[in-house]
Amino acid sequence: DAKTTQPNSMESNEEEPVHLPCNHSTISGTDYIHWYRQLPSQGPEYVIHGLTSNVNNRMASLAIAEDRKSSTLILHRATLRDAAVYYCILIRGDTGKLIFGQGTTLQVKP
Amino acid sequence: NAGVTQTPKFQVLKTGQSMTLQCAQDMNHNSMYWYRQDPGMGLRLIYYSASEGTTDKGEVPNGYNVSRLNKREFSLRLESAAPSQTSVYFCASRSQVTSSYNEQFFGPGTRLTVL
Numbered sequence: 001d002a003k004t005t006q007p008n009s010m011e012s013n014e015e016e017p018v019h020l021p022c023n024h025s026t027i028s029g030t031d032y033i034h035w036y037r038q039l040p041s042q043g044p045e046y047v048i049h050g051l052t053s054n055v056n057n058r059m060a061s062l063a064i065a066e067d068r069k070s071s072t073l074i075l076h077r078a079t080l081r082d083a084a085v086y087y088c089i090l091i092r093g094d095t096g097k098l099i100f101g102q103g104t105t106l107q108v109k110p
Numbered sequence: 111n112a113g114v115t116q117t118p119k120f121q122v123l124k125t126g127q128s129m130t131l132q133c134a135q136d137m138n139h140n141s142m143y144w145y146r147q148d149p150g151m152g153l154r155l156i157y158y159s160a161s162e163g164t165t166d167k168g169e170v171p172n173g174y175n176v177s178r179l180n181k182r183e184f185s186l187r188l189e190s191a192a193p194s195q196t197s198v199y200f201c202a203s204r205s206q207v208t209s210s211y212n213e214q215f216f217g218p219g220t221r222l223t224v225l
Contacts, residue, residue: 043114043200043216044153087152096141096160096204097168098214100152 004088009105012078020073020104022088027068031090035062035073036098039084044100047073047086083108112136114217116201122223123191131186131220133201141204142184143168143214144176146197153200159184191224198222 005023012018024033035047048055048062050071055062061074075082087103117132135142140161145153145168155168159178173195175187184203188195198221202214 043202043219044214045216046213049213096143096214097155097158098143098145098153099169100145100154102150102152 004090004101006086006088006101006104008102009107011107011109012075014080014108014110015077018075018078018082018106018108020075020086020088020106021070022072023070024088024090025069027090028092030092032092033062033064033068033071034089034091034098035060036087036089036100037082037084038087038103039081044087049091078106078108080108080110082106114201114203114215116199116217116220118220119218120221122225123188124225125192127191128187128189129191130188131199131201131222132183133185133217134183135201135203135215136182137203137205137215138181139203139205139215140181142178143202143204144174144184144186145200145202146170146195147200147219148197156186156199191222193224196222196224 032051034049036044037047038044048060050062063072085103085105087100114135143158144156147153154170157176159165162181165176177185198219200219201217204214
């Protein structure tokens with residue numbers, strides 16, 4: 001499975017946008033980019049996924065570089081409830097197996 | 111619709127004891143997964159079941175066994191617990207085996223301490 005690299009931690013102010021980067025230089029053509037987040041003392045929850053095109057949903061946006069070697073999760077207006085560990089994960093479509101790295105711990109300041 | 115449920119929420123074992131962690135989902139999902147999460151780390155896949163009647167090893171299967179009892183239930187057994195198995199255990203389920211849409215739904219976790 002291809003690896004991802006994320007910063008260990010990031011800080012943001014409440015109500016401001018947050019851009020969480022992820023590098024995946026060894027991504028293959030069939031790898032989908034998934035983002036999960038884990039709130040304190042909870043199981044992970046799905047945020048968003050994409051293959052080549054940018055994606056938007058009610059939680060966030062995913063911007064994927066043209067060469068697909070990096071991506072950015074965008075939270076448009078951070079709230080205190082968005083403080084969590086965010087995981088960027090590459091998945092081959094037919095395996096269903098999630099390989100978690102250490103993720104980025106996002107702190108949101110009031 | 112309870113989603114994914116896990117029992118127990120907390121458990122303390124002595125070294126060498128055995129126990130079974132239970133997981134059930136009510137979303138009619140085909141695939142189910144067991145992960146462990148050590149402090150400050152990401153989750154690691156222990157075992158998974160792509161469909162009823164099948165199970166496969168993940169990254170860290172040693173010391174564990176699993177049973178896919180039916181489509182709803184997937185249990186994880188520790189035959190002889192060791193302190194290295196102290197961790198938080200998460201169960202997850204997913205609707206499709208072969209799909210790009212990989213949303214997995216996670217349970218609340220079981221916090222296990224082995225003394």
